[in-house]
Amino acid sequence: MGIAMKSKLLAIISFVVFGFSTQLMAHGGATGVVKERMEQMSDMKNALKILSDMFRGKSDYDVQQVRTQAKIINNHAGDALTQFFPEGSLTAPSxxxxxIWQQWADFSALAVQLKSASGSLGEAAGQRAVAAPEVFLTMSMQAAPAKAVAPSADSYFKTLTKTCSACHTKYRNE
Ligand code: HEC
Known part of the structure; x- marks a missing residue:
């Protein structure tokens, strides 16, 4: 094996080995409240993935499943979320x-918004958004097109995902 090929192989191996270990380390060293909230967040991530597959048509839409997953997020939202953020809890690898603690009112408002969006999603799970051609028809027949679309599971799902990312953009470091 030539030197060039050997070093190429080494580069690939170290990428695989170290690439993986960095991923493990991201949550690995966490302890106490930081570890707990990471676990809560991961639960929400799993729930969101299942929901997102259904709303994007990657898996079959199942009303009961939407309710179940929305409930998981709902249980982790509001006070259940903010209680895992005692002042100054920034221990690595957080x-x-x-x-968060300078803008606590805004941070907790986002946690409350997550609570209400996930609650509404659970309640509206059976109401899918009207398919595009129908919306078009309805809108062209109505004087106030903006009001033609009733709140649907789809719109609450959108609010839900926006709430996760709004909080991460402001309060989670890349
Ligand atoms: C009110 C703010 C807020 C909301 C809302 C929020 N998060 Fe987070 N999230 C955070 C913060 C802050 C962290 C960083 C926590 C840390 O590392 O100490 C985080 C971390 C995470 C992580 C990384 C966890 C880890 O193991 O490092 C995931 C995944 C995550 N959030 C998913 C979600 C999902 C999915 C939603 C919506 C369903 C959501 N979050 C809603 C604030 C929020």
Whole structure:
């Protein structure tokens, strides 16, 4: 094996080995409240993935499943979320931003918004958004097109995902 090929192989091996270990380390060293909230967040991530597959048509839409997953997120939202953020809890490898405690009212409002969006999603699970051609028809027949579309599971799902990312953009370091 030539030197060039050997070093190429080494580069691939170290990428695989170290690439994986960095991923493990991201949550690995966490302890206490930081570890707990990471676990809560991971639960929400799993629930969101199942929901997102259904709303994007990657898996069959199942009303009961939507309710179940929305409930998981609902249980982790509001006070259940903010209680895992005692002031100054930034121990490594936490990715939380110190602004959380300077802007606590805004941070907790996002946690409450997550509570209400996931609650509404559970309640509206049976109401899918009207398919595009129908919306078009309805809108062209109505004087106030903006009001033609009733709140649907789809719109609450959108609000839900926006709430996760709004909080991460502001309060989670990359
Ligand atoms: C009110 C703010 C807020 C909301 C809402 C929120 N998060 Fe987070 N999330 C955070 C913060 C802050 C962290 C960083 C925590 C840390 O590293 O200490 C985080 C971390 C995470 C992580 C990384 C966990 C880990 O193991 O490092 C995932 C995944 C995640 N959130 C998913 C979600 C999902 C999915 C939603 C919506 C369903 C959501 N979050 C809603 C604030 C929020």
């Amino acid at each position: 990715e939380a931003n110190g602004k």
